Amino acid sequence: MTTTDALLPCPFCNGEAHIGTVTYSRPLEDVTWDDGSPVLKTYYGHCAVCAVGHRNGIAGGYPTEQAAIAAWNRRTGQAYADALLEALEAVTDDLEAEIEARRGTVLARTTERDLASVKAARAAIAAVKGGKP
């Protein structure tokens, strides 16, 4: 079984991700899911390119495909990246406002040079945002 719907690419190589399954012929001994149900089948995310997999606990996976997708897609670094981009945008906005506020009090070429830097910063931020899955 392979499912790529809603799966983020591999966090290590950006390869295509899939959901794999393991089916047991009888329930695992001494192991149940959190709700007490027997472990007969598990789901886990893995990369088709570098083969990294996201297994979980003794059962080796998750009780549902949806749980495996959610686990595979969980990226703690993304929240930091989003916060950093937001901060960079705010600094860029403030810088542009200051450049515009001093317009006419400095050489025109200085204003244009500084606005070119703001434009480059905005382009870099947009490129990073565009690269998000």
Ligand SMILES: [Zn+2]
């Ligand atoms: Zn990979």
